Amino acid sequence: MSCTLDRVTKQWCDGGKHKRGTPRPCVKLRGTGEKPIKGEIQLLAASLMWGSQRGVPLGPSTCSPFVQISSASRAVQHQKPLLKHNGMSFERSFHKTRFDRPTTWQTKKESSQLPLRFPSRQTGLSNMALLGILLDSVVFRVGLLAALRSRKLNGQTIGVMITASHNPPEDNGVKLVDPMESWEVYGTTLANATSDEKLFEAYHKIIQECHINLDTEANVIFARDTRSSGAHLTSILTESLKATGTIYADYKLLTTPQLHYITRCLNTKGSPYEYGEPTEQGYYKKTASSLRVAMRGRQFSGSVTVDCANGVGGPKLRELIKHLPSPSEGGLEIKVVNDDVLTPERLNHQCGADFVKTTQRAPPSSHAAPMTRCASLDGDADRIVYYFNDVDGTFRLLDGDRIATLAALFIGDLARSAGLGEKLKVGVVQTAYANGASTAYVTQDLRLPVVCTATGVKHLHHAATKFDVGVYFEANGHGTVVFSDLALKRLNKYEPQSPAQSSALETLQALTALINQTVGDALSDLLLVEVILAHKGWGPKEWDLTYTDLPNRLVRVEVADRNIFKAFDAERKLESPPGVQAQIDAAVGKFKNGRSFARASGTEDAVRVYAEAATRSETEDLAQKVTTIVRQAGG
Numbered sequence: 001m002s003c004t005l006d007r008v009t010k011q012w013c014d015g016g017k018h019k020r021g022t023p024r025p026c027v028k029l030r031g032t033g034e035k036p037i038k039g040e041i042q043l044l045a046a047s048l049m050w051g052s053q054r055g056v057p058l059g060p061s062t063c064s065p066f067v068q069i070s071s072a073s074r075a076v077q078h079q080k081p082l083l084k085h086n087g088m089s090f091e092r093s094f095h096k097t098r099f100d101r102p103t104t105w106q107t108k109k110e111s112s113q114l115p116l117r118f119p120s121r122q123t124g125l126s127n128m129a130l131l132g133i134l135l136d137s138v139v140f141r142v143g144l145l146a147a148l149r150s151r152k153l154n155g156q157t158i159g160v161m162i163t164a165s166h167n168p169p170e171d172n173g174v175k176l177v178d179p180m181e182s183w184e185v186y187g188t189t190l191a192n193a194t195s196d197e198k199l200f201e202a203y204h205k206i207i208q209e210c211h212i213n214l215d216t217e218a219n220v221i222f223a224r225d226t227r228s229s230g231a232h233l234t235s236i237l238t239e240s241l242k243a244t245g246t247i248y249a250d251y252k253l254l255t256t257p258q259l260h261y262i263t264r265c266l267n268t269k270g271s272p273y274e275y276g277e278p279t280e281q282g283y284y285k286k287t288a289s290s291l292r293v294a295m296r297g298r299q300f301s302g303s304v305t306v307d308c309a310n311g312v313g314g315p316k317l318r319e320l321i322k323h324l325p326s327p328s329e330g331g332l333e334i335k336v337v338n339d340d341v342l343t344p345e346r347l348n349h350q351c352g353a354d355f356v357k358t359t360q361r362a363p364p365s366s367h368a369a370p371m372t373r374c375a376s377l378d379g380d381a382d383r384i385v386y387y388f389n390d391v392d393g394t395f396r397l398l399d400g401d402r403i404a405t406l407a408a409l410f411i412g413d414l415a416r417s418a419g420l421g422e423k424l425k426v427g428v429v430q431t432a433y434a435n436g437a438s439t440a441y442v443t444q445d446l447r448l449p450v451v452c453t454a455t456g457v458k459h460l461h462h463a464a465t466k467f468d469v470g471v472y473f474e475a476n477g478h479g480t481v482v483f484s485d486l487a488l489k490r491l492n493k494y495e496p497q498s499p500a501q502s503s504a505l506e507t508l509q510a511l512t513a514l515i516n517q518t519v520g521d522a523l524s525d526l527l528l529v530e531v532i533l534a535h536k537g538w539g540p541k542e543w544d545l546t547y548t549d550l551p552n553r554l555v556r557v558e559v560a561d562r563n564i565f566k567a568f569d570a571e572r573k574l575e576s577p578p579g580v581q582a583q584i585d586a587a588v589g590k591f592k593n594g595r596s597f598a599r600a601s602g603t604e605d606a607v608r609v610y611a612e613a614a615t616r617s618e619t620e621d622l623a624q625k626v627t628t629i630v631r632q633a634g635g
Contacts (some may be wrong), residue, residue, distance in 0.1 A: 004268060009359030129215040129367040135172055139233045141190045142174050143220070143240025144203060149176075149183055150218040150246070152210050159263040160232045161256050162224035163380040166309070166354035169347040172229045175256060177263045186210075207399050218246040221263060223254035225312040225380045226341040251280070255316050255381035257521030260282050264518045273485070275518075280319075287524060288323035290513035294531045301335035301539070304530060307363050309352030313522060314339025320523055332530055337366055351379040353385045353477050353522075361395050362387060373533075373540050377522040383478035384522035386529065388540040389490045396544050400473035401438040403529060404428055406543060407481055408448055408471045410532045411511070415469075417504035419497060424487055427467035429453060429460045432572045433554075436595055436612055441547040454600065457520065479522040481528075483512050507535070549595055552612040553623040559607055559634025562600040572597045577633045587625040591618045607634060 040065040075158055139162070146158040159177030167173070178189075186206045193199035207214065220241055226228035234250065241248040251259065258280060264280035276286045308314035325331030338351040348354065351363040353376045368374050370389045377384055386398035408428050415424045427449045428442045434452075442450050451466075453459035457478055462471025468487040473479025483491075491509050496502040514531070533543065559565070566576040574581045580598075588594040596611040607630050613624035 020085050024367045063490060072263055119333075135174065135229075135233055136236050138191065139174050139236045140240045141193075141199070142176060142187075143237045143246075143632055145183065145187050145190055146176060146243060147218040147241060147244040147246040148186075148203075148206055148212055148218045149178060150220060151212050151214065151216040155217040155219055157219040157221055157263055157266040159259045159581040160220060160222040160237060161254075161259050161380070162222065162227075162230050162237070163312075164225075164227065165256075165382065166348055166352055169227055169344050169349070170229075172227050172233060174233070177260055218244065219248070219266075219332050220246050221249045221251055221259070223251040223259045226253065226344065226347065228344040241609070253312055253315070253573065254280065254425070255312050255523065257382050257516050257519050257523070260318065260518040260521075261516055262573055268497050284320050284323045286513055287320060287527065290510045291324065291527055291531070292435075294510035294514055295534065296506065297503070298531075298534045299328075299330055300332045300530060300534050301537070302373065303327075303335055304335060304375060304526070305335040305366060306526065307337050307347050307351050307356075307374070307376040308339045308381075309355075309377050309379050310338050310340045310343070310346040311348065311352070311377070311379035311381065312341065313377040313379075314341055316381065317377075317523060332527075338363060348379050350378055353383050356385055356387060356397070357399060357476055360397060362389065371539065375529075377526075378477075381522040383474075383476055385477040386540065386543075390541070396540070398540065398543060400475045400477040401430070401434050401549075402481055402543065402546075403475035403477065403525065404430070404471050404479060405438055405441055405446070405546065406532055407473075407528065408442060409446055409546070410535065411471070411481065411508070412446060412448060413471055414504045414508045414511075417500060418494070418508055419501045420490065420494060420505075420508075423468075423490055423494075423504055425449075425468040427451060427464070427470055429463045429470060429472035431455045431460065431474060432570055432597055432599070433610060435475070435549045435552060436593065437550045445547070452572070454567075454571045473520075477522075477525075480520050480525070481511070481515045482517050488512060550595075550612040550614065551616040551619040553609065553619050555609040555611075555623050555627050556601075557598075557607045557609055557627050557630045557634065559605055559630070561634070562605045562607060564634070565598060565600040565630075567597075567599055571599045574598060579604045580629060580633045583629045584626055587622060587629065591622050594618070594622055596622055598626060598630050 047477055052423050070072075073500060093606075142160060146160055150156060150158045161175040162172060163175060164171040164173040186202075189206070190199065193202045199314075206212070209364065221474050222234060222237055224234050238248065238250070251262065254262075260275070261283050262278045262280070264275045265282065268275045271280060306317060308317060308510060313322075314336060317334070318339065321334055321336075327333040338346075340346050351365060355363060356376045359617045362368070362374060363376065366374060368389070370391050370393070372388060373386065374388055375384055376388045383400075384403070385400065386402065388396050388398070390396055405428070408426060412421075412426050415421050415426060429451045430439060431453060442448050451463045453463045455474075457472070457474065460472035460474065460479065461482065464472045464482045465484065467482075468490075470482045470484075472481075491505065491512065494505060496505050511528070511531075515521075515528055533539070536542075564577055565574060565580075567573065568575050574584070574597075584596060584598065588596050592614040594611075594613045596609065599608050599610070601608060609623060609626050609630055611619055611626055613619040613622050
């Protein structure tokens with residue numbers, strides 16, 4: 001059964017019978033992570049109301065057909081307009097979404113309604129994550145936004161990814177892949193429209209303010225990870241795209257970086273900056289061919305065990321392996337573990353990059369021998385961390401800071417060996433959460449510049465583009481390497497003066513194709529690390545010995561109102577509450593190599609306190625002192 005809107009009100013018609021939606025209380029938020037990924041500002045709230053008192057969540061009927069279009073074909077959905085207003089028409093009606101579960105969820109603070117926030121400007125990825133069953137109206141509105149954005153960009157392709165990354169399996173979310181810019185203000189407006197009339201007005205206002213021609217073709221592609229709610233949410237997205245007459249393509253199951261790759265390929269096809277074949281197979285072929293070139297004359301040593309978090313990265317890694325040289329041919333031996341995608345509840349359960357990073361131990365299901373290289377992906381394969389157990393059983397984490405320094409070291413060496421040391425400016429971008437020892441290593445040992453930005457990959461990526469070669473990773477393992485257009489031109493036109501220069505140049509050129517420059521990509525980052533270790537003849541121990549991390553501690557402090565904590569200087573200092581930063585500075589000054597900062601959470605009324613010092617005991621002491629300062633200031 002489907003319902004259609006007979007006019008722009010809260011009244012629904014079905015077979016001539018008048019119906020009204022039922023109230024939806026706010027919902028309890030589930031684990032959205034400590035901080036946004038790829039600059040993603042998480043969904044803060046919850047049950048969207050169509051009316052201020054008796055509303056209906058926006059979204060299509062759950063019985064709507066799930067339209068699937070293969071990656072090789074795309075289709076325009078032509079429907080007779082059912083709803084018109086001021087020259088704007090939706091070619092299909094909005095539908096009422098039914099929920100089977102009791103509506104008894106509440107936010108922690110028992111508030112009646114909280115806002116949804118879209119992210120600030122970033123490199124094309126926004127995200128909202130929540131319990132999967134509560135995202136119907138959010139996904140529908142994201143579809144509206146994606147179609148408008150494509151039309152504004154004269155038909156460029158916008159990507160929509162249904163995933164909640166490292167969150168529990170019952171959660172789901174939506175990420176918007178946009179060509180280098182986001183519409184956070186308009187997204188927030190659509191997400192917070194409290195009635196159908198206001199939503200309609202907001203939609204039309206965007207059209208007017210942005211001078212969007214509705215006759216312009218709109219193109220949207222989408223995919224999902226392995227969560228059980230994904231198919232339902234993509235069906236809702238399909239209905240939204242049909243409603244706006246959008247050309248769309250369903251790429252079914254993909255990793256988030258694969259959707260980014262395809263989006264970039266579609267938007268650069270036929271241009272001087274053509275990125276590759278816009279298909280999943282094109283992704284594998286490009287990655288595999290560049291790996292062969294990068295490893296020319298080199299051999300991999302040993303195997304790497306990869307924990308795929310029981311997410312979409314598992315089957316995609318196995319597919320990628322089919323395109324790589326086998327171990328008998330001198331290729332890399334990749335042992336895949338935790339790739340059960342048939343049991344949804346196992347997703348991210350005691351496995352995955354976030355589990356390893358936060359618990360500081362290997363997944364229980366990983367039985368790798370001592371000194372064996374191990375890596376863990378997250379649920380949608382856009383982040384990766386390495387680790388190993390020492391000969392005495394000690395767990396050693398090689399996180400995003402370690403990957404960034406390894407990549408910066410190798411690329412810097414290659415540039416100098418190719419004779420391009422003075423022509424390619426290599427830089428590293430970090431956040432305040434980067435270990436101080438890694439910063440010292442880059443600046444003092446590698447003699448490369450370091451830029452610190454606010455938390456969120458949107459900030460890191462933007463800063464990385466200021467270098468000829470910008471390396472950025474957050475400590476959680478999300479990051480990549482970005483080559484500027486000028487750097488790519490120099491690499492392609494440069495004439496080496498010796499065989500050694502020619503070999504280094506060839507490897508450097510291969511890295512530009514091996515690395516997924518659109519976004520952090522666990523699969524390509526995995527191969528990047530393995531290439532570097534092979535070239536240097538290192539195992540995990542040698543990598544770990546490049547520098548010694550300072551002991552650090554991260555503490556979550558609950559406060560009455562996180563919004564009173566205002567940060568500046570890349571979130572390393574507080575400007576309010578007044579006097580708090582002076583107290584923190586005084587506490588830090590008492591410890592050798594002391595550093596600490598407090599940053600408001602983006603998802604809950606809490607403040608994160610980070611502390612590091614020369615010894616573990618001093619670190620714990622400093623963290624406790626700063627925690628006390630924050631708790632007293634927060635009330």
